Amino acid sequence: MLKKIKAWMERHEIALRTARKITFILLGSLLTADTIFASRFLSGNIGAYLPAIIGLPLIILGALDAPLRRFFRLKWGRALKYFIMLCYALFLISFGISLMLISSVPNSEKEADAVIVLGAGVSNGEVSLTLKYRLDAAYDYALKYPEALVVVSGGRGADEIQSEAAVMKKYLLARGLEEERIVMEEHSANTYQNLKFSKEILDGTLEKDYNVIIATNKFHAYRARRIARDLGMDADALPAQSVWYLAPNNYLREYLSIYNYLFVGIGID
Known part of the structure; x- marks a missing residue:
């Protein structure tokens, strides 16, 4: 099965590379556009800037695909490539955990003082x-x-x-x-x-x-x-x-605040 998948990827290498470039550029552009939009409502709020911080490297990876692929074949290039992959993987995992924590809180209707x-x-x-x-x-x-x-x-x-x-x-x-x-x-x-x-x-x-x-x-x-x-x-x-239209910014900001509070004892606010 793995050999068949590898053979299929080799046959469609150019198409897959093009799809990756387009995906990175589009996703990065959407995230950056979100920062531009949210800055109108969240001036000085780190949540407004986090989408662009995540998205701009994706735009660079997509736009400079050919020279970066050559660079990533070098020793230090490979190290940087794996570091970038690790950073995004850790972000996705930790962000997913923060969403689970947020969604774990029930809407209480009990009487309080x-x-x-x-x-x-x-x-x-x-x-x-x-x-x-x-x-x-x-x-x-x-x-x-x-x-x-x-x-x-x-x-x-x-x-x-x-x-x-x-x-x-x-x-x-x-x-x-x-x-x-x-x-x-x-x-x-x-x-x-x-x-x-x-x-x-x-x-x-x-x-x-x-x-x-x-x-x-x-x-x-x-x-x-x-x-x-x-x-x-x-x-x-x-x-x-x-x-709703500030959800990406609010959840990303809260993601940082949750981990800051859990590990450092402070929040981003």
Whole structure:
């Protein structure tokens, strides 16, 4: 069987080489185009640039196929070729594992003492679409469980007029949520701080052994729940929908954040 496959590949070598070149160039171009598009919405966010970081080498491999094949026959060329192959293989495997971790988080509907809404960027005093989805999920949950507090968590960025928490509170009030149910956490700058500072507030507000549910987007739910539990909270996730056209960027960014948190103890946010 292997001999037949090898013989077939030899007969169709030129066609296979051409197909590989076209595939690399097209895939690399799509990934690079995604970066150009996503940069309009995710300025300064590493998730916007990761597709191009992955895609540009593919464009080079496809466009310079002939000279690179000659170079890869040399000693150092072969070493570089195997290194590139190893890097992409490790990326695909580790990215696949991160997707499995993300998809492992169930959508919890159990009653909690508080729902924590994690900040996700505001602009000119308005919530981003990603943050809107989180707030809408928290609002629906608060209607279902009228005894639950709603903690809006997010500090003020350098380019923001108000803290994320203040803007989030304004959004929930406009939707009709009672002000006395909303608790603001205005000092955090990342997911870890969101949850740590929210826990400190709830420790002084609720009775011992309280439980929480975290309103965030599906791609973010695994890490958010993991951090909360590592901080000692009885926590589950309330995954909200995500912005579909930013999915590649959000999942790639979260891929890096998951491994950074698991192995280094920090995230990319």
